Amino acid sequence: MFKTNQNKKNDLGKFLSWILRHGALKEGIPVGVDGFVSVNNLLEHKFVQGRFTERDIIEVVETDEKGRFALRLNENSLDIRANQGHSLNHIQELDLKPITSPINVTCVIHGTFLKNWEKIKSEGLHRMGRNHIHFSQDRPDCNKQISGLRKNSEIFIYINLEAALASGLKFFCSANGVILCPGNQKGFIEPIFFEKVCRSDGSLLKF
Known part of the structure; x- marks a missing residue:
């Protein structure tokens, strides 16, 4: 999708930065103490639903030149987190x-x-x-x-x-x-x- 629409890729990247660092709890999205959020929960958010897919999120993570995000594969789902920049006080920064x-x-x-x-x-x-x-x-x-x-x-x-x-x-x-x-x-x-x-x-x- 993003190969023909860089603006949509940028929009998704900005959304992920905000939601993973600051807005998850405010938007009713569960976030663990390790900062990981279920990609499935993100796909149900009003900003994402119908506009982006799991593949789009993976592509943003894999092509982000600043390495802002990390993915984790669970048995039943894919999780994502921001590598740093959190304002959510309960989050324990990983790999510091x-x-x-x-x-x-x-x-x-x-x-x-x-x-x-x-x-x-x-x-x-x-x-x-x-x-x-x-x-x-x-x-x-x-x-x-x-x-x-x-x-x-x-x-x-x-x-x-x-x-x-x-x-x-x-x-x-x-x-x-x-x-x-x-x-x-x-x-x-x-x-x-x-x-x-x-x-x-x-x-x-x-x-």
């Missing part, structure tokens, strides 16, 4: 590897927008409604699809991972390579752990 040293991490970068900078500069990064703050290990100028970084980010905040780890902040690497941090007790990574901040054109911002 603790990062205990900066040695094997090239960089830790968070992308955001200029309108947020003044608040971030004074308060730090906050996980907001999610369970973690998301970071990429890839620089924004690399020639590949980047996980953990918005394509349209206007500023990029580099974290001093060594100092952050030394302070007691916890960092993890997800199954698709996104770096996650829950922040401090209030959910923040303070500006003292910013290594540098630059615009999309490479110019530096003061903080």
Whole structure:
């Protein structure tokens, strides 16, 4: 189906991101503590019903360049989950590897927008409604699809991972390579752990 309609594929991908990370319970869809949702239940949702098939969902998962989703085959059904980005508090993130040293991490970068900078500069990064703050290990100028970084980010905040780890902040690497941090007790990574901040054109911002 999607080979002739990329827009429908994008629509399904956005829906899956939202429903699996944030909206399943609100929409009356059971979700396990491991974050998995039955594909059969998704196919009965009003957005999906009659528009998409199980094969469509599988194709979105298999072709997603950011590796946002995972599938699990049970005896009687196929399940799907988001690899990270949940705001549902009861979900236990799977396959998160603790990062205990900066040695094997090239960089830790968070992308955001200029309108947020003044608040971030004074308060730090906050996980907001999610369970973690998301970071990429890839620089924004690399020639590949980047996980953990918005394509349209206007500023990029580099974290001093060594100092952050030394302070007691916890960092993890997800199954698709996104770096996650829950922040401090209030959910923040303070500006003292910013290594540098630059615009999309490479110019530096003061903080």
